[in-house]
Amino acid sequence: MSPNVEPATPAFDHRKGPRRRGEELESAILRAALDELAEVGYPALTMERVALRARTSKAALYRRWPGRAELVVDACKAGGVSEIDLPDTGTLRDDTIALLRQLSAKMDSPFGSILRGLLAETTRDPEFAKLVRERVQTPGPTAVHSVLERAVERGEVEPHILGSRRATVATDLLRNQFLLYGNPIDDATITDIVDDVYLPLVLRTERGASGSDSGGNTEPDAS
Amino acid sequence: MSPNVEPATPAFDHRKGPRRRGEELESAILRAALDELAEVGYPALTMERVALRARTSKAALYRRWPGRAELVVDACKAGGVSEIDLPDTGTLRDDTIALLRQLSAKMDSPFGSILRGLLAETTRDPEFAKLVRERVQTPGPTAVHSVLERAVERGEVEPHILGSRRATVATDLLRNQFLLYGNPIDDATITDIVDDVYLPLVLRTERGASGSDSGGNTEPDAS
Amino acid sequence: MSPNVEPATPAFDHRKGPRRRGEELESAILRAALDELAEVGYPALTMERVALRARTSKAALYRRWPGRAELVVDACKAGGVSEIDLPDTGTLRDDTIALLRQLSAKMDSPFGSILRGLLAETTRDPEFAKLVRERVQTPGPTAVHSVLERAVERGEVEPHILGSRRATVATDLLRNQFLLYGNPIDDATITDIVDDVYLPLVLRTERGASGSDSGGNTEPDAS
Amino acid sequence: MSPNVEPATPAFDHRKGPRRRGEELESAILRAALDELAEVGYPALTMERVALRARTSKAALYRRWPGRAELVVDACKAGGVSEIDLPDTGTLRDDTIALLRQLSAKMDSPFGSILRGLLAETTRDPEFAKLVRERVQTPGPTAVHSVLERAVERGEVEPHILGSRRATVATDLLRNQFLLYGNPIDDATITDIVDDVYLPLVLRTERGASGSDSGGNTEPDAS
DNA sequence: TTTTAACCGAGACGGTACGTCCCGTCTTGGC
DNA sequence: GCCAAGACGGGACGTACCGTCTCGGTTAAAA
Structure with a gap:
């Protein structure tokens, strides 16, 4: 209840030489978080273990991130977890397939469970949801856009x-x-x-048919 | 924060009263789980609180379900959380829109966070993932199938x-x-x-363009 | 914020055979507390270490005692820390001196810092202050009384x-x-x-000089 | 519980203003310490809060005092916490009663818990114990001596x-x-x-009964 | 007067303990 | 046997302080 009568003087003095600060410390933490994610996975990642692994204190983590979800988002970003090798095969079909294969491979890595976990926690607030989309989900959308742009050019x-x-x-x-x-x-x-759904929707046809302005509606009864 | 869980039936000690067993007990637990889900949401639901609320013991819960995820799946099933009013408007478009609106409404309820949470935990084992699909996701697929069947008939x-x-x-x-x-x-x-993606994919066209062989989609309208 | 999405399944399963409960556990805790007191002293005693030493959990401690102060009080009681060998030399003077020497010896042991620490924490509530008096301070008063009674008889x-x-x-x-x-x-x-203060106050004199009935005052000028 | 410490001077950043040094700073710290003592009491006083309240840094505190105990001792001294109005009624009895009443009143103030707390921490080193006696306990002894001297003169x-x-x-x-x-x-x-113990011990009697030179013993002891 | 060294404020840092919550298991009695 | 109640060992939570340190400043004394 009372903070402490005598604060039990820290068992031992251990102050190291140059204490890490700022960016150096931050990247050490993110590195530790990534290692933890790889080893034990997202659900088992704890602030405690990350702090221990980074040889720092929990306080240093909480000073930077409100919780493990936000920490993990940043760790993913920092670790380039969602980076994509932009394919360039010459056809939309092959580009798209290459892209999906890469994304699929990501899902097979620890990143898969991270994605699940983070999405589960977006219930909390839209702010965080946005963060997840921007930092974790970006690879897909961006790459898709590039691939499509080239297809447009072609x-x-x-x-x-x-x-x-x-x-x-x-x-x-x-x-x-x-x-x-x-x-x-x-x-x-x-x-x-790709073949049954995507291409039919996006590929131009000689009749130019598959285009539609937003909200377009093939059925007349929508009027 | 404080676990101020008011048990459903104010004060009744089942230790020395008519003790519930089997189905009676089980449904009491599921009821309690549903109430908890509605009140505090999935992430804050704990076995402890459910047991307290159902005026039973954690052991009784663990005897039936290996963890809270499985309990919640059953609770959803029991609570008819994923039931759908099958729409029948006479056109595929309106049926589908009605269907999506219902599903969207579900997502807005506690069921939304439940879905997120459960999906996050499917990382564990495929068995459980299957369970989630069958018990929680069924409403959509089944209803979609019925709606489509009627569209085929039409x-x-x-x-x-x-x-x-x-x-x-x-x-x-x-x-x-x-x-x-x-x-x-x-x-x-x-x-x-519905209009920009779904209908163009499923609606029959005079040219049969939307047929599912690779690449084929021609838009009839917009001509 | 949310309790935990996935509670990071305890790293390992360790359940022992017969789990300690009730008195057996309690005395193990008190024993551990006493050992800690002897080793590191009262100010450095922490619930954490006691739990660790007793091979139990902090929760088990907090279930029984609201804080370390109360735990220590009980540990003292249990450890007979304040037990006294009632002296019986035949004269009040020697009995009293023997008694004070024993008490003095106690103060020289870890009990000394315990007493200081506990007295410091009696600020909190009178309830606890009473507890300290009864459990920790009793030896003195009780022994004094016995010694005096024999002197009265003599x-x-x-x-x-x-x-x-x-x-x-x-x-x-x-x-x-x-x-x-x-x-x-x-x-x-x-x-x-003993000689300069105590005996003059309590020993009977033929002149009855130092005796006094309640509130009595040997000096007339006090009026 | 929440560290809602309102700094004495509402908003002034001494980083870029006329910066306090030496005595000015020191007295500001002592003032802050006294205010904290009055508000939250000794057990809850922390270096952190004192620094915040004094609008300075913890380092400035630790440069001057090794710990909170020493700081508090100085604060007491500076705040005249242990000053006594020397009574002069004309009789030893009334002087002594007046004195005890003053001391008792002090104990009822925050000073009470300070005394308890400081005594608890004298376990550490005799040096500090001496400091406490000299700075905090002085009022009693000194005043007693003055009062007695006058009684001797009378x-x-x-x-x-x-x-x-x-x-x-x-x-x-x-x-x-x-x-x-x-x-x-x-x-x-x-x-x-006063009446039952003190006066009989110190007042001169015509018979000299209760008087004694050091080690004296009115009773032909052990006889 | 200019330099320079000490000191100041702010607060990050590595660390420990707090007291609470929940986990999943186990024990105890009662029905 | 199963039931309820809840104790048990364990671990993570997020917070509060500890005492040290680093970092830009300000300021007073030395040059």
Whole structure:
């Protein structure tokens, strides 16, 4: 109750030489967090262990991040966990398949459970949800956009697709597949998504048919 | 924060009263779990509180379920959390929109955070992942199938769509939208999913363009 | 914030055979507390270390005692820390000196710092102060009383002294000496207290000079 | 509990203003310490809060005092916490009672818990114990001595009492009473101490009965 | 007057203990 | 046998201080 009558003088004096501060310390913590994620996974990652591993104190963590979720988000960012090798095969189909394969491989790594865990905690506040999207989810959207842009340049895809919902259908379905059915994701699933769903939606047809302005509606009864 | 859990029945000591067993006890537990979910949400639900609320012991819970995730799955099932009013408007478009709106409403309820939480815990074992899909995710797929079947009967949709990946694209995208962007889901998003993505994929066209062989999608409208 | 999404399953399973409970556990804890007191002293005693030493959990301690002060009080009681060998030399003087020497020896042991520490914490509430008096301070008063009673029987002391403030002056002064000047207490101090202060106050004199009925005052000028 | 410490001077950043040094800073710290003592009491006083309140840094505190105990000792001294209005009523009895009443009143103030706390920490080293006696305990002894000297001049007390143990019995018993039984101290207790114990020990009698030179013993002991 | 060294304020740092909560297991009695 | 109650060993939580340290300053004394 009372803070402490006599604070039990720290058992021993251990002050090291140059104490780490600022960026040096921060990157040591992020490194420790990444190592923990790789070793024990997201659900078992604790602030305690990260602090221990980084040879610092919990207080140093809480000074920077409000909780483990935010720490992990930053660790992912710092670790380049969501970096993508932008494919450039010459056709939209092969680019997209290469992209999905990379994403699928990510899901198979510790990053998979991280993604699940973080999404679970976005319930808390929209602020954090946004953070997760920006720091963890970016690879997909950005890469998709680049791939599509090149397809537009090649004439494979109409420009207006770029900003439409159709653009991200492939990665959206892959993510959904992962979250529902887990990993590993069958390669057939990837080609199925691409060939049966994605390409028909985005590829230009001689009739220019697949384009649609937002909210477009094939059925007349929508009027 | 403080565990001020008011037990459902104010003061009754089942140690020395008519002791509940079997189904009676089980449903009391599930009821308590549902109440907890509604009140504090999934992340804050603990076995301890559920046991207290159900006026039973943790042992009774662990005898039946290996952990809170499994308990919650059963509670959802028992509570009809994932039941759907099958819409029947006469057109696929309206049926689908009605369906997505219902699902979207669910996501806005405690069920939303439950879904997130459960998906996060499917990392553990595929067995449990399957359970979640079957008990928690069923409403969507089943309803989608029924709606599509009726559309097939009406001639709006080709039969082979029924078993294809295209069939569930609408619900898949909705789920993805929820998991990434949270609730509430804008109604415009729903119509966008339906009109810009889903219908072009599943509706029959005179040219049969939307058939699921690779690459084929032609838009009839917009011509 | 949220308790825990996945409680990081305890690293390892370690459940022992027969788990200690009730009195067995309690005495193990008290024993551990006593050992700690002897080794590191009261100010450095922590609940954490006691729990560790007793091979139990902090929760088990907090279930029984609200804080370390109360735990230590009980440990003292259990360890017979304040037990006294009742002296019986045949004269009040020698009995009293023997008694003070014993008390002085106690103060020289870990018990000394315990007494200081506990007295410091009696600020909190009178309840606890009472506890300290009863469990930790009892030896003095009780022994004093016995010693005095025998002196009364021998005719050395008038009976009315027994309940008066004079009865405890010797131990009161010794305690005061310890608290102000610390230990060890010089043997000359003890004989000084006894011969110069205590005996003149309690021994019967033919003239009845030092005797007094309640509130009595030998000096007329006090009026 | 929450460290809601309002700094004395509302908002002034001494980093970039006229920076306090030496005595000015020191007295600001002591003032802050006294305020803290009055507000939260000794056990809850922390270096952190004092530094915050004084709008300075912990380092400035530790440069001057090795720990909070020493700081508090100085603060007491500076705050005149142990100053006494020397009574002069004309009789030893009334002087002594007035004195004890003042001391008792002190014990009822924050000074009470300070005394307890400091005494608890004298375990550490005799040096500090001496400091406490000199800075915090002085009022009693000094005043007692003055009062007694006047009584000697009036002929109420024999001169040799002045240096004997008997001289301080009244304050010693009062202190003991406070430490064991807490405050407030009943007025009857004070008169009891004075009339039943103290005066019989120090007042001169025509018979010289209660008087004694050091080590003296009115009883032909062990006879 | 200019330099320079001491000192100041702020607060980060590594660390320990706090007291609480929940985990999943186990024991105790009572029905 | 199963039930309720809850104790048990364990571990992580997030907070509060400890006493040290680093970092830019300010300021007074030395040059």
